[in-house]
Amino acid sequence: MEMKECVIIDGVRTANARAHAEKGWFKEVTPHQTIGAVYKALFERNPKVKPEDIDVVIIGTANPSGLQNDIGRIAWLVNGLPDTVPSQTVQNQCPSGMIAFMDAARAIMVGEADFVIAGGAEDMEKVAMGSGMVIPDELWDRYSPFEIPMGYTAEKVAALYDISRADMENMAIYSHKKAFAATQAGKFKKEIVPIMGKDGDKEFLVDRDQWIRETLEPEKMAAMKTPFKGEGRVTAATSSPLTVGAAGLLLASREKADELGLSYTYKYAFGTQVGNDPTVMGMGPELAIKKIFEKTGLTPADIGTYEINEAFASQALACIRQTGIDKANAPFDRVNTWGGALALGHPLGESGARLIVTLINVMKTDFPNEKYGIATLCGGFGNGVGVLIEKV
Numbered sequence: 001m002e003m004k005e006c007v008i009i010d011g012v013r014t015a016n017a018r019a020h021a022e023k024g025w026f027k028e029v030t031p032h033q034t035i036g037a038v039y040k041a042l043f044e045r046n047p048k049v050k051p052e053d054i055d056v057v058i059i060g061t062a063n064p065s066g067l068q069n070d071i072g073r074i075a076w077l078v079n080g081l082p083d084t085v086p087s088q089t090v091q092n093q094c095p096s097g098m099i100a101f102m103d104a105a106r107a108i109m110v111g112e113a114d115f116v117i118a119g120g121a122e123d124m125e126k127v128a129m130g131s132g133m134v135i136p137d138e139l140w141d142r143y144s145p146f147e148i149p150m151g152y153t154a155e156k157v158a159a160l161y162d163i164s165r166a167d168m169e170n171m172a173i174y175s176h177k178k179a180f181a182a183t184q185a186g187k188f189k190k191e192i193v194p195i196m197g198k199d200g201d202k203e204f205l206v207d208r209d210q211w212i213r214e215t216l217e218p219e220k221m222a223a224m225k226t227p228f229k230g231e232g233r234v235t236a237a238t239s240s241p242l243t244v245g246a247a248g249l250l251l252a253s254r255e256k257a258d259e260l261g262l263s264y265t266y267k268y269a270f271g272t273q274v275g276n277d278p279t280v281m282g283m284g285p286e287l288a289i290k291k292i293f294e295k296t297g298l299t300p301a302d303i304g305t306y307e308i309n310e311a312f313a314s315q316a317l318a319c320i321r322q323t324g325i326d327k328a329n330a331p332f333d334r335v336n337t338w339g340g341a342l343a344l345g346h347p348l349g350e351s352g353a354r355l356i357v358t359l360i361n362v363m364k365t366d367f368p369n370e371k372y373g374i375a376t377l378c379g380g381f382g383n384g385v386g387v388l389i390e391k392v
């Protein structure tokens with residue numbers, strides 16, 4: 001059978017809220033409601049596609065336990081969608097939402113599916129990072145237990161690649177500045193599905209990301225303590241915050257999309273997974289970007305823009321420097337031009353899908369003549385992922 005093309009019909013997300021029991025705007029919202037809002041919005045925005053048309057729903061989450069147990073399926077059912085549509089939950093740490101997207105695209109390309117919803121959801125307050133996880137002793141024999149936790153990997157990358165605290169803080173400042181400017185300009189309106197949340201006791205429609213700061217005080221940032229390592233460089237300001245959110249995309253085979261008269265601008269072109277030493281897992285995007293170039297023959301000159309997850313400023317900056325895809329310091333011209341996870345937040349399993357949703361929005365809005373865009377992120381235990389999107 002001939003390989004099909006997988007086109008991207010639409011992509012949406014909820015706002016990202018702080019994962020905080022008192023301050024978090026989604027403190028009373030469940031992951032079933034966030035990803036449910038994504039499902040509903042995709043059907044409302046694309047009325048020609050009915051829930052029954054979906055061949056499979058694939059949702060990533062980094063911690064599929066408690067409220068996030070089989071989140072893809074249970075959220076589909078609790079939101080009243082047809083039980084005849086199968087769904088699955090994917091776990092691959094932070095890349096979960098991107099792996100869901102790649103699985104969906106591949107199913108369409110080999111002809112197993114015509115319509116797929118792929119996405120990710122995470123509530124890091126109600127299902128804490130790493131909760132319930134049991135690490136076998138053999139892993140501690142192979143890698144130091146002090147070097148596996150995420151914050152420690154960020155410190156190790158900062159030291160190995162000589163990323164100064166000042167450069168990380170500068171990156172965080174620009175991440176917020178760009179995210180704030182994009183929010184003010186209404187650019188995220190095309191991708192954020194507003195849902196009800198609470199600020200204290202006050203209910204309101206949450207249509208913007210909670211963590212973005214309008215003003216930053218460099219002196220205050222420079223004085224912040226380093227939570228992961230006594231003599232370290234990484235702070236809460238240069239780490240992505242604990243966050244809540246969901247994102248999803250509607251994908252279709254090009255022929256079915258044409259049959260229904262659906263419009264689309266981009267297709268899935270290529271996806272790659274890379275593995276590396278878990279103690280420097282943050283370098284995943286460097287390897288993923290290099291592997292995309294190696295396997296496709298493209299070069300940085302071919303890429304319009306990149307969305308690189310800012311799990312930590314240290315690893316995102318080291319990846320940008322190691323690949324040479326942009327300047328050595330923020331502000332960047334082609335990377336995270338509407339800000340990154342340092343400002344937008346990083347709800348683990350959601351982010352892989354959110355990066356693609358934002359990449360498409362950024363490309364359509366600010367890089368309409370560019371053919372290619374790349375979204376990539378690192379993952380705990382050393383699994384990195386990257387995807388290449390192509391204008392059709």
Ligand SMILES: CC(C)(COP(=O)(O)OP(=O)(O)OC[C@H]1O[C@@H](n2cnc3c(N)ncnc32)[C@H](O)[C@@H]1OP(=O)(O)O)[C@@H](O)C(=O)NCCC(=O)NCCS
Nearest residue numbers: 094150151216220221227235236237239240241242311380
């Ligand atoms: C770094 C980390 C430990 C901090 O957690 P925390 O101590 O609970 O703190 P918060 O994120 O709530 O931030 C602490 C304070 O610093 C403040 N702060 C953060 N950035 C700031 C900045 N740029 N300027 C001033 N204050 C700042 C926050 O506002 C907060 O104070 P508030 O509650 O009064 O608003 C946590 O965010 C973390 O673990 N992040 C990484 C998550 C991760 O590993 N993800 C996976 C990546 S692979």
